[in-house]
Amino acid sequence: MTTYREALREGIRDAMRRDDRVFLMGEDVGAYGGCFGVSLGLLEEFGPDRIRDTPLSESAFVGAGIGAAMAGMRPIVEIMTVNFSLLALDQILNNAATLRHMSGGQVGVPLVIRMTTGAGRQLAAQHSHSLEGWFAHIPGLRIVAPATLEDARGMLWTALLDPDPVLLFENGALYPMAGDLAADAGPVDIDHAAVRRPGTDMTLVTYGGSLGKCLDAAGQLAAEGVSAEVIDLRTLRPLDDTTFVESVRRTHRAVVVDEGWRTGSLSAEVSARITEQAFEDLDAPVERVCSAEVPMPYAKHLEDAALPQPAGIVAAARKVVNGGG
């Protein structure tokens, strides 16, 4: 058995061994072993030059990662949570995403930024938000979100081979997720969405921490005689709309599940693309299941109520299938 956390660690270890230009830096990645234990043991293996603890200076060390990438290195920068990435937003948007364009193609930023996103651990409003949809708004970035052990293990290496900045969002609720991972698991494609469960009656489009909930919901729906197809977006920018639009053309119904807030969200983008490209194939309006429009609360029952849950996904699926109720 392997956990999501261990799969990520193996991905980092593999990258460090393959390419001596790769190094990891961030808060507590070294001596502490990573806030979520992802980099545990790597300092001993690779030393303090390559597993580099940083001060609490998100803007400086994310920007330093950008500079090092411009100068030929392949940095992996860890930001403890997506909320802290806001202190580095200037560097991510105004430098990483724009330097290539502003320089007329001269400056590339082959950098990977990893960060934790999402709720479900009672960490309240400053450690629980899902802001990957914001970053997916920005041209010049690639946004990926591993939802499975295979992707946790394999996305990093593919991301490091990308000549452009890649932001990798790890849903915090997934770190302890355990399962079997093939010993030879390696790099994975980050260009395409994946069909995680085939179905014929409706399509659930999701990513990251909501994938498991959608698979649960699909199981419940199967017991009711509804065959739900579950699509894992995997890459949030650029969106592989071919896969989900093609699915909706077959099933004629769609529910988009996104841990981000509903207003102006990634789910809105997915829904719009379905409407733009497959309107005539739809038998019902696209439904969305998102987080409630509140800062994430601490109390467990409130947090659960704020997040997309299998029951809500099932209800939305029934609505598109039965035209309500």
Add this chain to the structure above:
Amino acid sequence: MNTAIAKYHTDLLRQMVRIRKFEEICVELYSATKIRGFLHLYVGEEAVAVGVLNGLTADDAVVSTYREHGHALARGLSMQSVMAEMFGRTSGCSRGRGGSMHLFDVKRRFYGGNAIVGGGLPLAVGIGLADRLRDSVRVTACFFGDGAVAEGEFHECMNLAALWKLPVLFCCENNRYAMGTALARAQAQTDLALRASSYGMPAWAVDGMDVVAVEEATRRAVETIRGGAGPCFLELRTYRFRAHSMYDSDRYRDKAEIARWKERDPIDALIRRMQTAGELTDDALKALHREVDDELQRAVAAADAGPLEPAGDLTRFVYAEQS
């Protein structure tokens, strides 16, 4: 007269005159609407760019600001490629996508003008980190203004560079105003070198109107950095003779202050010094001006005739292109 010194001074003078005349013609071209957008002129600060860049080698890196025409020219970018960029042409050094505030020339290790105040500091720290990880002796010079000292990134970067002993030369162009806000109206401690030294790095305040002094200080700092001591900080005390940008009516400075600083014009000061030492005849000075005027005219003509990037190529250079 020492001919070697005379030649050296003549070269410094030529570089400063090139920048001055470039900026002056930009004013005309802006009024003629050939150049648009924000235009931040460097007039008065020429000794800083020329002094610092003469103290570096071609292998060292430069990170610049939005007031960077002087840095770019002193780094060796051609007038033509810089002017074409301001005209928004394909022949510009950033293919018309950067404009006045984003001049790039990676072949010359010129990593661009950054229009976010303080935004280039982390990049310089990162380029320095890459060099340090490769045991290189290269130095990264990072320009920023006194306004950037108020940004959090300044403090984060001073700390990080000093903590990791990175080969970065911080070049603070203290022209006394952050746009329209005088240093003392925005900073509790106006001795900027003192503030940098609190991070444990060597820091010097330098007369930024004296090109020779700037170059000497740069060489001393670069030698210290190459020796492995970590970063150094230069506070280059200078003054911009013109407004912050073409949109600025310059209401926040009194004319007497500007006049006082103009008496210390770095170009006039060097000319006086050379004339006193018998290093510069009137004819030589005239010839130098003529030579720069010719270069400038050719650059403007070429920029004006330069092709526009096809609008069909609008979305290029957002991501790497497949080779």
